[in-house]
Amino acid sequence: MLANTFTFYVAGLVAVAATALAITGRNAVHALLYFNVSLLATALVFFTFGAPFIAALEVIIYAGAILVLFLFVMMMLNLGSQASEREREWVRPRVWIGPGILAAILLAQLAFALAHGAGQGAGQASIAPKQIALALFGPYVVGVELASMLLLAGLIGAFHLGRREAPASKSLEKGDA
Amino acid sequence: MAIGLEHYLVVGAVLFALGLVCCMARRTAIGILIGIELILNAANINLIAFDRFGTGRFDGQIFAVFVIILAACEAAIALAIIIGMFMNFGTIDTDVADKLEG
Structure with a gap:
């Protein structure tokens, strides 16, 4: 239970920090990177709720599909004359070092939580995907x-x-x- | 030490407020769309929080699934609109593209 509490607070803090950085970033691609970290942190919060199925959906659909769609459109709209220069600007280390650190914190959290048996749910037992499927x-x-x-x-x-x-x-x- | 319902709701409320700020402060259409996604995400946190502390069933998680489906559909449509806007106006700045014709 202690592992669960610790995981929730750190994941919540990471989510709020990443979201704040996402809405203050000037460049839209940098904002999208922080937005992605925010979604991953939210997935970890869902995991501490005892909702592992929703956490998986969050990672697969939000952080996977929707974010890739965003990035795809962003790259498509920026096809100008200085496109290659812009892309070099996007992948500079100082651009991804912030989201990378936040994502590393989340990864350490997930490993810690799994090792200590967190994710049992705050109120009740964890809900399995089978139960959700039967209800759906x-x-x-x-x-x-x-x-x-x-x-x-x-x-x-x-x-x-x-x-x-x-x-x-x-x-x-x-x-x- | 158990976490109270309020702590989950605070995280949801802060994310909702940040999403609202993003909606209002950003000028590009993609920034506004990111704000809307943040708001839907915060609503999801609230749904699951009330679900866990509520009746003991898991209806909140079902609604969260529907919200995620809705968000995916909405993002696809909005991005199509943004592409159309870029083709018509040559920009996705909402202050420049303010005509609703064409």
Whole structure:
């Protein structure tokens, strides 16, 4: 229980610090690096709640998929003449040393927590993925169907919005004139 | 030594406030989107905290799953809008691109 408490406080502090650095960073890519550390710290907080499934989802979907999408769009929008110079600027050691230190703290925390048997949950026992799956496809099956429709609508909407069409820019110029 | 519910809620509230500040202070569309994701994340912390100290069931975790799905969908749409904005205006600065036509 003591390991759990210690893990929660340090992970919470890391989450708040990384978020504060993310919103004060000038460069958007640096902000995204700190945002990623913040999400990983939140996942560790979820782990100390006794919600290991949500912690895994947080790492896989948030820190994995959504952040990579952000970075992808960021790189796409910055394709200018000085693109390679900018990329060299992004990967300088002083850029990633801060997020790296915070992530190392989180890794040490995770190792410590696993070694001391933390993650038993603050209030009750830890919830296994099987229980969540049974609930999702039992009482909450309507929600799952709605989520699938939402994702389909999102797919179609993103495709439609992201399509490159020449006439759209022409009509905008006409509107400006 | 057990952690009280308040401590979890404080972490959630601080992250929510930082997300709100990010939404208001950032000028680029991507910065605003990061703020929205931070706010959803803070809501997730609150959902799971109340779930753990609540009824003994785990409905809060189910809702957290739905919130994560919603955040993923929202990020995809918003990034598509940002790409469209960049193609139309040549910038993602929300102070410059303030026309809702085209």
